[in-house]
Amino acid sequence: MTTTQTIQTLLSHRTVRRFTDQPVPDAHIQLAIEAGQRASTSSAVQAYSMIRLTDRAKRQTLAELCGNQKQVEKAGAFFVICADTRRHRLITERADAPYNAALEAFMVAVIDASLFAQNVVVAFESLGYGICYIGALRNQLPAVDELLSIPHGVYPLFGLCVGMEQRSEAGASDPIIDTIPRPRLPKQAVSFDNRYPSDAEVLGFIDQYNVQYASYLEARGATPRGWSDAIGTKFTNVSRPDLATYYQSKGACLE
Amino acid sequence: MTTTQTIQTLLSHRTVRRFTDQPVPDAHIQLAIEAGQRASTSSAVQAYSMIRLTDRAKRQTLAELCGNQKQVEKAGAFFVICADTRRHRLITERADAPYNAALEAFMVAVIDASLFAQNVVVAFESLGYGICYIGALRNQLPAVDELLSIPHGVYPLFGLCVGMEQRSEAGASDPIIDTIPRPRLPKQAVSFDNRYPSDAEVLGFIDQYNVQYASYLEARGATPRGWSDAIGTKFTNVSRPDLATYYQSKGACLE
Structure with missing residues (x-):
């Protein structure tokens, strides 16, 4: 190519x-x-x-x-x-x-x-x-x-x-960490033709990715878990709740 | 280099x-x-x-x-x-x-x-x-x-x-439009060491750029005016006022 x-x-x-x-x-x-x-x-x-x-x-x-x-x-x-x-x-x-x-x-x-x-x-x-x-x-x-x-x-x-x-x-314990790039979602999960896919299709891509993601963590010597686990935990809790108030205090109009 | x-x-x-x-x-x-x-x-x-x-x-x-x-x-x-x-x-x-x-x-x-x-x-x-x-x-x-x-x-x-x-x-009236890239602000106007510059310094960079920007427009055959003129006009009027309401209706939290 x-x-x-x-x-x-x-x-x-x-x-x-x-x-x-x-x-x-x-x-x-x-x-x-x-x-x-x-x-x-x-x-x-x-x-x-x-x-x-x-x-x-x-x-x-x-x-x-x-x-x-x-x-x-x-x-x-x-x-x-x-x-x-x-x-x-x-x-x-x-x-x-x-x-x-x-x-x-x-x-x-x-x-x-x-x-x-x-x-x-x-x-x-x-x-x-x-x-x-x-x-x-x-x-x-x-x-x-x-x-x-x-x-x-x-x-x-x-x-x-x-x-x-x-x-x-040479001989250090973590040479792999330096060399494995973190895998990304399958291309079909982020790029579509003419219309956004259905929820079932999207979840199918995610499940496919979870397997690959867990393997990547395992190869790095980390506890293997799917991407869904990481994302689920992340978005169940609000991150940086003061950001809007701060940016507004700096003059940002968020309306 | x-x-x-x-x-x-x-x-x-x-x-x-x-x-x-x-x-x-x-x-x-x-x-x-x-x-x-x-x-x-x-x-x-x-x-x-x-x-x-x-x-x-x-x-x-x-x-x-x-x-x-x-x-x-x-x-x-x-x-x-x-x-x-x-x-x-x-x-x-x-x-x-x-x-x-x-x-x-x-x-x-x-x-x-x-x-x-x-x-x-x-x-x-x-x-x-x-x-x-x-x-x-x-x-x-x-x-x-x-x-x-x-x-x-x-x-x-x-x-x-x-x-x-x-x-x-060849011979078309606007070959220049194809070849002149629009000039950017001076590097010193967008990149600083250790602290943000004073308003007077920033305005000095802008005035320097206005001259270059007007020359660029002139070379393209457009009415020459400074970047300040374009920016002043642009930000005196609110652009796309419904955007926040729309993104919020799609689930975006802007707070």
């Missing part, structure tokens, strides 16, 4: 959480940002920002705010990705015009920032770096705001670790 | 709105979906779906629903990208457990779907296709749902046109 080097890069993505001390050269970071900025953006609003942490003390504090995830402190580079409506607000303010927005503006910013971030990630991965998104950045956002002077209208979404992967030593 | 073929692909992105009739072979579509699925996903929730339109009549109706955008009908392939919590809901329902979610779950789905979509886009572009996201899909979402049988818990986000670019004939 025809493929491309780029597709090979995309297909070989794995989450990397263990990094060497090697820093990421500024030239690579600038190139990744440039690649990020070329991503599509709704009506050119470019509603995103990225904050790099070069300050070691702030990196350490952020790692603590992200549930003590070591890689936030250890990775060659760490970034905070934000949905950003600040520039739009400053423009309307300077023109003495109202800034009027509904959920649409917030969604456009979240989507814009995500497309930007994924291009940044793909650029870094093509340069040989490993990456890890940090959703736990959303655990304590008011503290993140204070630490990085993030103003009204800017919504931190997730962190991003970038660096050279620390590979297991 | 070190770069990669992948980064060259990312940097050469332009929005393509004029397509030849050439269809996109299924093998390429499958490869792009696979590449999309390898994108990072929050705790493996994989909260996205992609619906391909192969039905010509449905394609035509969708083009109308997207404000009569010709490329929705003409592109080699057209997809609807959705944030998808349906699978999670079916799992909890089957286990007789409640599905409990807050804004976090909706945001994770929007972010997951966007990361997926951008990988799909990069894969297609690396294969030589042009692409165009269609935000106007959000203009008439209830009609999109009905057309594609999109159920509760699935939130269509945007459309995606993919195809071979129709290049201008």
Whole structure:
């Protein structure tokens, strides 16, 4: 089948959480940002920002705010990705015009920032770096705001670790963890022609995936369980219940 | 400077709105979906779906629903990208457990779907296709749902046109439109170290960009105006005010 080097890069993505001390050269970071900025953006609003942490003390504090995830402190580079409506607000303010927005503006910013971030990630991965998104950045956002002077209208979404992967030593007990990518849902479970499938079809795909998912966990030396078990547990409990109140306090209109 | 073929692909992105009739072979579509699925996903929730339109009549109706955008009908392939919590809901329902979610779950789905979509886009572009996201899909979402049988818990986000670019004939009046990529904000306006910049700094970057943006419009033969003008107009008026009510009616918790 025809493929491309780029597709090979995309297909070989794995989450990397263990990094060497090697820093990421500024030239690579600038190139990744440039690649990020070329991503599509709704009506050119470019509603995103990225904050790099070069300050070691702030990196350490952020790692603590992200549930003590070591890689936030250890990775060659760490970034905070934000949905950003600040520039739009400053423009309307300077023109003495109202800034009027509904959920649409917030969604456009979240989507814009995500497309930007994924291009940044793909650029870094093509340069040989490993990456890890940090959703736990959303655990304590008011503290993140204070630490990085993030103003009204800017919504931190997730962190991003970038660096050279620390590979297991020969003879280490967990070489497999480094090499097995987590399986994804069958293609038929996420892509359809002309209409969304029936519930029975969807559940059939899920059951098929559960078997594969449990095998993957077993191969990693973890307790095997199906994807359904993990998902069922996750969505029975509300995660980050304060998020809406926080984003609204930053100016997001969710109505 | 070190770069990669992948980064060259990312940097050469332009929005393509004029397509030849050439269809996109299924093998390429499958490869792009696979590449999309390898994108990072929050705790493996994989909260996205992609619906391909192969039905010509449905394609035509969708083009109308997207404000009569010709490329929705003409592109080699057209997809609807959705944030998808349906699978999670079916799992909890089957286990007789409640599905409990807050804004976090909706945001994770929007972010997951966007990361997926951008990988799909990069894969297609690396294969030589042009692409165009269609935000106007959000203009008439209830009609999109009905057309594609999109159920509760699935939130269509945007459309995606993919195809071979129709290049201008030699001697045509608009060859430049095909070749100039729209400039982006200066890198310093979207990427910072350790703290968000002051309003004065941000406005300085914007003014710098306004000049470049106006030149770009002029080179395209359009009326030159700064980015601030476009943004000021855009955010003085509320866009798509019914979106929150609609997504909530589909089960999204925005609280």
